Amino acid sequence: MTLMAHKADFKVRGRYLLRDVSIAVTPGEVLAILGPNGAGKSTLLKVLAGEISPSGGRVFQNGRPLSSISALDLAQERAVMPQAASMTFPFTVFDVVALGRAPFRKVSTRQFDKKQVRRAIELADITHLQNRAYPALSGGEKQRVHLARALVQLWGVKDATGKSGASEDCDRTSAARFLLLDEPTAGLDVSHQHAVLALARREAKEYGVGVLMILHDFNQVLTYADQVAVLTAGEVVAQGPVTNVMAPDLLSSVFKSPIRAIDDPVGGVVLVNQSA
């Protein structure tokens, strides 16, 4: 019961954007993807989300090949928070978040949907924006709207207490669910960065969601991820538990920048980038 890529390639006109990538998002764990710009991180996320199909290798979600699952079934088991979504039509923030309930429109009730939307809006700290027009928001505010939208999709037809809110029985209760976040901290202030990452981690730890997030900050990887995969030029150069992989030597060579580990007086280490 994972979301996994097995020896996946993605090739465009003879150029490999991903090469022989094997990776698994496990329920209850947070997997961070780290790598320089252009390493293929977003491409990997798109392959896992079923947005593009790999040119070689295979992708499975809960044991089934991704290519054999309908878009709707996929959407009921996995939510994606994109990097930037543009929308010119003036939907209100509440309505945009409510769009996340669309995959469940046939099995959920309107009342339950509304409850979930309100809860997500509160968690994403956008209650004060909920009647504003989405296009008028700042970049960071838009990110939080999309986090809330991904959350209401992820929650499916069960509420926080595990009680089913569906109008009829839904047999998807056993399938593991996945949350994919593409640079969720981009454009956010420090406190909201931590709030977003903590929310994602809580979904993994408390509700057994498999979380994958693309991150750039080493220390956020150390704090919020269990596993990490380092990508360069389309290939995975290292993956495993965070404490094993996040070594200054490896990171220095991947990012071509001197990186040191400094002991944190309150415990653990802090990775710093020290040029010169």
Place this chain on the structure above:
Amino acid sequence: MIAVKQMVAALQMQLPVNRSALFLILLTVGLCAATIVSLGMGGVEISVGDVFVHLGQRIGVTEVGIDAFDARILDSLRLPRILRAIVIGAGLGLAGAVMQSLFRNPIADPGIIGVSASAAFGAVTMIVAGHLILGTYYAAFGPYGVPVAAFGGAVLATVVISILSRQDGRTDAAIMLLIGVAINAIAFAGVGVFTYMADDAQLRSLTFWQMGALSGNGPTDMPALIVMVLGIAYLIRLGTPLNLFLLGEAEARHLGVEVEHLKRRATVITALVVGAAVAVSGIIGFVGLVAPHLVRLATGPDNRYVLPASAMGGAIILTAADAVARIIVLPAELPIGLVTGIVGGPFFLGLLIVEKKRRRL
């Protein structure tokens, strides 16, 4: 519009109904009113009371009829004409709303991406050069030749646009819009060439295709009208998928929409509807653009309401425009495309100015 909004707000205070649903009801009432009033207008004035009496007699509510001459005008001239106006207006309004969502661009409209122009190009080609192209088969096609050619033109344009805008198995909506603009220019150039070549009799007929008319071609319009009704029935239910589409194609896919499938289906069916509309009435601009925009001012951008309301709005606009076209230059009749342009253009400009103020930060 503001008055309507206040009315809606006032009504809502007493009724536990959704604002947008209320607006839909209001539009239905509006469409009925427009139909009744329009039935009475024209060269021969028939009072609203008489129209009611006649309609009542037709559906068997009353025994008494009205003056036989008036009844004939209503039955054989105005009623079919207004039904055409309603179907075509609904088709164009809905097609505009669907295209705006598909291209995620508020200025998309069948007129702008060249589908209407290509349909007209098909029609014009048949009028001017039909006997050369079809040879001895020309007679066999009879009155169907021109509408079929119009239809073919619309479908061909749509196919060309979707093939050219495909790359690596996906369609780029922005490129698609630009390709449509190019097709539009090419089709209008073609129409221009044939206009230059045409003789006097053909020119009169060409004017009809370029400026639009609801006078119709009798029973030969039936197939096209049926296609439109079926197309409308399909498109009007796409509200939620098209809402997701507005978030972006990738996001729509993440939320469970089979994006390529939806895009292909919706584009082809929209083209069929527009092609059929042009086949019946020639090019009628502005309805596809104005109706959805007007509607969004009242309902907001939610396609679950915008789609049905645009269909209703389009029908009302075209019925009203047709009434104006029939009486403004009596005893002649103004091409309806001119009316929608003359009245619609400035009206739309005014709306945009209001809308611009609303978007202030």
